[in-house]
Amino acid sequence: MVQQLTTGERQNALVILLCIFVVGLAMAALGGFDPFGVHGVVVMLYSGGIAALVMKHYYDPEPAPGRQSQYYDDPIKVAIAFSLAWAVFGMFMGVWTAAQLAWPDLAFDSGWSSFGRLRPTHTTGVIFGFGGNALIATAFHVVQRTSRARLAGQISPWFVLLGYNLFCIVAVTGYFMGVTQSKEYAEPEWYADLWLVVVWVTFFLLFLATIARRKEPHIYVANWYFMAFIVVVAILHIVNNLAVPISFARAKSYTIWPGVQDAMVQWWYGHNAVAFFLTAGFLGMLYYYLPIRAQRPIFSYRLSILSFWGITFFYMWAGSHHLHYTALPHWVQNLGMTFSVMLLVPSWASAGNALLTLNGAWHKVRDDATLRFITVAVVFYGLSTFEGSFLAIRPVNALSHYTDWTVGHVHAGALGWVAFITFGSLYTLVPSLWKREGMYSPALVEVHFWLAVTGTLIYVFAMWNSGILQGLMWRTYTQEGTLAYSFLDSLVAMYPYYIARAFGGLLFLLGAMVAAFNIWMTVREAPAAAEKQADIPDTGLAPGASPAPAE
């Protein structure tokens, strides 16, 4: 890792880490025993730990001069490790919170372990920890391979990756201490948000600079999606998190958005986080690892264009469907609803483009669990986007809103689409990145696949049932014109579904642990692959004349 950096770069890295350490020290000194001060200590430990690693290898030999003619894969490897660690953590927290809904005593009467604090550790852990790190890993991998260029920076990829994980750690440790902005999927407080802006802008510039160095005349579709993901997430993050801290030494701020505008900005953010974080980024993955794994050309370039611009344009308008029948003006709701329905076309065009790409490779889907992961992901993508447009229609939303149907919908997308495409991509990426013949155990990939499918189906069916039941119970009137059920009745009716949901989630967690083990063993033990074809960037030199020494 450090060996890939020159002495000058090692010095620069240490200077950056020192600056971050000093910021942490200042936070600790100002904040004292406030969570702000605790986070100062977290920042110091994190930057100090990495600095210690750099110093340990400070006098290691410098990299060979030919490193520019090799892809920069070290940050990708670390990102994969982070992603899997967060997956196990985040999914465990998910199972725990799911179990708390069935058995509330599992909060053990403590503040830090109450449902309200654990829930964001689950959502942040899986979305930003697992998903975000997987996106960084695959974005770094795909942009290099499809541009035939090395990443346009030596320290910046590390800054992006490690800085991003610092954000996640500050976020999650904050939740346990009760730090939150109370905005769903935007819980971290002002200082974590500011830090993420710095990290994300670096990510954007690094990606752009790498694209600019490309040796291919065209920019591949996957990179369009990664670019959209990075740009729009930056915009969303900044606008939704505009806030005034109560003090520069306290972990508490107030948003600048008042009342219903705040709700609208939050769900404009929230829905586009689904669109550009959980959809665009992962479509980037799909567009690379699906054709690579299936060894088939993309079905239609024209369809790619249509769906890309459709998705980027229509999603932006759809956020208000999260606020149907609220104080939000009726016209804004109608606007969001109609755009949500039109959005279905480009979404299904993407799913269709992916499925039709498999024509001529369906026998591989049958035999190869990894390709099956990707295929099931596409099916769930199509299913959840249909469900999303359907739920955005006001009268449907009147039944589904505030019920478990929403939770089921989110998990059809998060488990069925996001996690499946991620695992499919990782199973494709890991052997090629570590230059192995294949995964350590194809049988374990198969085990993971069936655990994940069973878990997802149990989860989603439980939530569909419970959500619709809940929605119906809340709106059933007696002949006398009063509600037939108390809220408590609907809770009692949820009980069996909550147990089923926790069980489905547990299966999914077990699958993720199998994946982490299998990937770990692949890195450690799988036999090295024979060098088939040089996996190196295009340096403009004739083959063989490359100054790159073998790794």
Add this chain to the structure above:
Amino acid sequence: MAVEEKDPVSGQKTTGHEWNGIKELDTPVPLGILIFIVVTHVWALLWWVLMPTFPLGTTYTKGILDTDQRKIVEQDLTEAQAQRAARMRAIETSSYEDILANEDLMKLVRTTGHQLFGDNCAACHGADGRGRANYPDLTDEDWLWGGGPEKIAETMKIGINSTHQNTRVAQMPAFGRDAILDRNQVTNVGTYVQSLSDPAVSTAQNIEQMKAGREIFLTTCAACHGEDGKGNREVGAPNLTDQHWVYGGDLQTIINTIHGGRQGHMPTWDERLSPAEIKILSLYVASLGTKQP
């Protein structure tokens, strides 16, 4: 950069681009997708024309149907109220006897009462009204302030030790903590109290203790709980001779109660529920006991 070629599976031409082995076909957009675009867009257009949709400075396009969610809700509320009005007025104006005799109104009491009880009372008294430790059972015949719908309605309205100005007030003093009784006296009277509902506690061995306990009981406790220990519903003093206990009837809990006192709290529902709703709930709660086999 590859030259244009044909994909043998689909027969389509490629675009000629290639990235690390990935190629693309130049397949035209399928007709189904184009039709789908037209259908969804025409539908959206129609919606925009019919319904309020686009902002216009300080106002917005109202749509041909001139509908608005606020108007719809207000209309729904008015209709619902009208539907309920006759029955609710009957509940409000009729006497308890008349309601009990009216099967139509009692149906309303059962269904609406169930929902009101679940949303307002069940958190403490349990979904079935059987209570739990520290919260009274509403299904038995033992009442602190009196059973029957009128008394129950009054308790709901003003509460017990509540913020209502006419609240029912009851307090079991902390005889031990406030040094009114010493340690031995508390134990003695506690044992005596336990024996009121469980004669087996009283044995030949502890007859002296029982006597001492009884003496304390008569001078200290009887003012509220009565000489026979059967309680007094005028002051909310519970009957100590039956098997129903709010806080627990084992010796240790009884001693704890005598030592530290008790002051249970029942909120006032006067502002939260309408008189008709309180009436419905009181009838419902009164009926909980009679439902028991």
